[in-house]
Amino acid sequence: MEGPRGCRPDEVAAVVDLVNSVFSREDRTMGRDFPTLFSPSNSAWLRTMWEDGRPISHVGVWQGQIVSSAGPLRVAHLGAVCTANEYRNRGLATLILNDALEQLRAEETSLVFISGGRGLYLRLGARPAGRILRYTFVPPPAVSEVQLELVDALQDRDLDAMRWLHGGEPVRYVRNPSEWRALLPAKGYAPARQNRAVVLLRRHGQVVAYLLLGKPQILADGVREVVDEFAGDRRAIVQGFSSLVSMRLARAVELTVQPGDASLTELLAERGGAATVIRHIGTTLLLDRDLLFRAVARSRPDLAAWNASQPTGADPEQLGQLVLGVLGNAEADPPRPVPIEVPRQGGMQYI
Ligand SMILES: CC(C)(COP(=O)(O)OP(=O)(O)OC[C@H]1O[C@@H](n2cnc3c(N)ncnc32)[C@H](O)[C@@H]1OP(=O)(O)O)[C@@H](O)C(=O)NCCC(=O)NCCS
Structure with a gap:
């Protein structure tokens, strides 16, 4: 077994085949529907495990920039997460996800939006977050x-x-x-x-x-x-x-x-x-607390001060929810701290 690794441009078609076999068995439209994800130029971010020359597990990563209400942030989307039937429950998706998050951390990505809310993502610290x-x-x-x-x-x-x-x-x-x-x-x-x-x-x-x-x-x-x-x-x-x-x-x-x-x-x-x-749909992972608060410190000194008042070991999951806002914890209206707004993740940008 080989991986986790990114793909070469000439391997994208094989990954699209795997993804179609899980998500779009009839129409096989995943390659068409997600052109920015399954493009040769993004192949290094199609994180995969391989066996006998074919991909058996995949986590699709799209990296980009948003303008949040607190200024520009580097973010990523994770989607089209799948493992071929016969290889499931062996920890492959978990392995690739952890590896992908390490790569994203190295690339100074502070927030990761994930198109799902299953145990796999929650165990990594992703939570429903963001109000709209x-x-x-x-x-x-x-x-x-x-x-x-x-x-x-x-x-x-x-x-x-x-x-x-x-x-x-x-x-x-x-x-x-x-x-x-x-x-x-x-x-x-x-x-x-x-x-x-x-x-x-x-x-x-x-x-x-x-x-x-x-x-x-x-x-x-x-x-x-x-x-x-x-x-x-x-x-x-x-x-x-x-x-x-x-x-x-x-x-x-x-x-x-x-x-x-x-x-x-x-x-x-x-x-x-x-x-x-x-x-917001799916879940969000606050990947790098220090990076996020550094990035917003100029436009949101209140948030930086609030972060400094939180214990160093404060639960990053809870911080992620508080920073982006979440339903149910908004005792004050507007909630405190006033959340950072990130763009809606559906429509054109959905991965
Ligand atoms: C969801 C999916 C990607 C998981 O892939 P996977 O490679 O089986 O994932 P993992 O093996 O890492 O984890 C699966 C389960 O095995 C368990 N597991 C992890 N490592 C394990 C190990 N070494 N030994 C035994 N079990 C293990 C985990 O607890 C996990 O269970 P849970 O998530 O229900 O708590 C796969 O089932 C799939 O392709 N599903 C259809 C597509 C889909 O729904 N994708 C997600 C869209 S949001």
């Missing part, structure tokens, strides 16, 4: 000054406009142009699959906001549009919802909002929107 607001909103009929355009074939200038708007978001993933080009088709936004869509919102001809719509939900009381991502002018976005539902014959819109997005939460509240506090 979910709105299910029935937009009132309104005359809107913004024009909506559903785009199936994105022009370069439209993509540029979207990138500029996304770049202006206070809490976001740092996404380079090649990731945009790979992810929009892969995740089925453009060209659209299963009624997903890219929507541009224009005011006086200028693109002032965009929405990425996920697969609509068909419910007993009507269709609900699910906004997977948005960026740009908050007033245009909220006004656009009224046109969106009439254009797509929907009833309601669902979107998740960062708790710190005061202008959007106010605009939604003015129109009768009510939020439920939910937690």
Whole structure:
């Protein structure tokens, strides 16, 4: 048996085969759905065990940068974790995970987002963490000054406009142009699959906001549009919802909002929107406490002081939850310390 190790670019196809055999037996779409993970340029981060020339266990790692509410942070996602049936329960996934975390620590990654919450991850210290607001909103009929355009074939200038708007978001993933080009088709936004869509919102001809719509939900009381991502002018976005539902014959819109997005939460509240506090999907591991607090010390001296007041041996799991915020422990409103906000992990960035 060989590993844990990363792959060579020419081994990616064999790993995608293993991953498909576990997660997508019928459609075999994992390679298409996760192009930034299963790309030759990311092959060293496809951490694997091999036997007789074939991969038998895999942990997919995507490393990147986010802009959190406390500034830039290096983060990673772990996903597509699997072991071939006949090799399970021998500690292979645990071995690869531990090795992957060591590599990530060496690369100064402070937070790891994991697409699951099973024992395997909890034993490593990953916990549900991070709060976000979910709105299910029935937009009132309104005359809107913004024009909506559903785009199936994105022009370069439209993509540029979207990138500029996304770049202006206070809490976001740092996404380079090649990731945009790979992810929009892969995740089925453009060209659209299963009624997903890219929507541009224009005011006086200028693109002032965009929405990425996920697969609509068909419910007993009507269709609900699910906004997977948005960026740009908050007033245009909220006004656009009224046109969106009439254009797509929907009833309601669902979107998740960062708790710190005061202008959007106010605009939604003015129109009768009510939020439920939910937690981020999966679990989060605070991989390097010192690194995280050093990284946020300039923008959040309160957090640095709070960290210093915690015992050196303080439970890193609990700290991770407190720093990102979690449901159920928010006795004060807003919770103390005010959590660091990280971007929503679904939609385009989901691994
Ligand atoms: C989940 C999955 C990746 C685990 O892979 P694995 O290689 O069997 O993982 P491990 O052997 O490290 O751990 C599995 C179990 O074996 C036990 N184990 C670990 N080392 C062991 C050892 N040396 N001897 C015996 N048992 C051992 C662990 O306690 C663990 O049990 P638990 O997680 O239920 O507490 C695998 O079952 C799988 O591919 N499942 C389908 C895909 C999936 O669900 N992926 C996760 C998405 S979130």
